[in-house]
Amino acid sequence: MLELYHFAGAICAQKVRIALAEKSIPWESRMTLDELRSPAYLKLNPNGYVPTLVHDGNVVTESRIINEYIEDAFEGPRLAPVDPLARARMREFVRLCDDGLPAIALPTMVKYLVPKLRKRWSDDELRKRAEERPTEFYRRIHRRGLEGDISQEELQQCFERLDCILDRMETMLTENGDWIVGELSLADIAVAPYLFRLSALGEARFWSATKRPRVAQWYARMLERDAFRVAVSWPDETGGGYEEVGLKASLPTDKAAAAS
Numbered sequence: 001m002l003e004l005y006h007f008a009g010a011i012c013a014q015k016v017r018i019a020l021a022e023k024s025i026p027w028e029s030r031m032t033l034d035e036l037r038s039p040a041y042l043k044l045n046p047n048g049y050v051p052t053l054v055h056d057g058n059v060v061t062e063s064r065i066i067n068e069y070i071e072d073a074f075e076g077p078r079l080a081p082v083d084p085l086a087r088a089r090m091r092e093f094v095r096l097c098d099d100g101l102p103a104i105a106l107p108t109m110v111k112y113l114v115p116k117l118r119k120r121w122s123d124d125e126l127r128k129r130a131e132e133r134p135t136e137f138y139r140r141i142h143r144r145g146l147e148g149d150i151s152q153e154e155l156q157q158c159f160e161r162l163d164c165i166l167d168r169m170e171t172m173l174t175e176n177g178d179w180i181v182g183e184l185s186l187a188d189i190a191v192a193p194y195l196f197r198l199s200a201l202g203e204a205r206f207w208s209a210t211k212r213p214r215v216a217q218w219y220a221r222m223l224e225r226d227a228f229r230v231a232v233s234w235p236d237e238t239g240g241g242y243e244e245v246g247l248k249a250s251l252p253t254d255k256a257a258a259a260s
């Protein structure tokens with residue numbers, strides 16, 4: 001049995017859901033948003049974050065390691081190149097994305113999560129919930145988001161970091177063709193949720209026909225993939241999505257429109 005502990009909006013979980021869907025692997029969903037701090041979950045993943053994969057009772061953590069495990073342990077379309085150098089490039093790029101997670105987490109907190117959470121709970125409850133987050137990083141940005149303590153300057157630094165990732169991606173696509181290391185791989189899967197999130201936050205200015213055109217074409221290709229569409233539109237367990245706070249994350253209903 002394959003179980004994934006995750007929640008809808010978690011970028012790190014989205015990338016695992018994409019990999020599972022690309023390989024058409026059946027799995028069971030274990031949702032953990034409110035259970036992150038439960039002793040049972042912390043026993044599985046002492047870091048107190050998602051995703052966590054449990055395969056026949058064996059626990060695997062860290063999204064990039066989970067995706068490599070999925071690639072190694074299951075049949076299905078290959079998601080990593082055979083060539084060792086291309087594989088190394090794939091891993092370097094995945095690492096670059098993972099290291100950039102704080103750069104997407106901060107704008108997400110300011111533009112999406114804080115406005116959304118304010119609709120649900122009182123300030124006192126929100127502060128209490130922030131303090132209950134098991135991970136110091138998320139506890140701190142949740143707290144700072146509530147206090148309005150994340151400055152425009154800090155957000156700008158996040159966007160500059162994301163610029164670096166997308167510049168690297170544009171270069172690799174220019175060198176390698178349709179996909180980051182030449183064939184669809186865990187590198188594409190690692191960065192795809194970032195583009196979806198940026199787009200939902202109204203920050204799709206990072207790519208266009210004239211700005212990073214290869215990235216723009218790549219994203220149009222990604223939007224057409226069923227695996228991506230299923231993974232990013234996983235129903236939000238809190239009952240509301242981006243639209244609830246005036247953001248727009250819907251996928252084009254007509255796949256051909258995605259490519260135009």
Ligand SMILES: N[C@@H](CCC(=O)N[C@@H](CS)C(=O)NCC(=O)O)C(=O)O
Pocket residue numbers: 010011012013036048049050051061062063064098101133134135138139
């Ligand atoms: N390096 C970890 C990072 C995991 C992580 O930060 N997960 C986030 C979602 S993307 C989370 O669970 N956050 C918990 C929270 O928001 O309290 C991985 O790639 O698996």
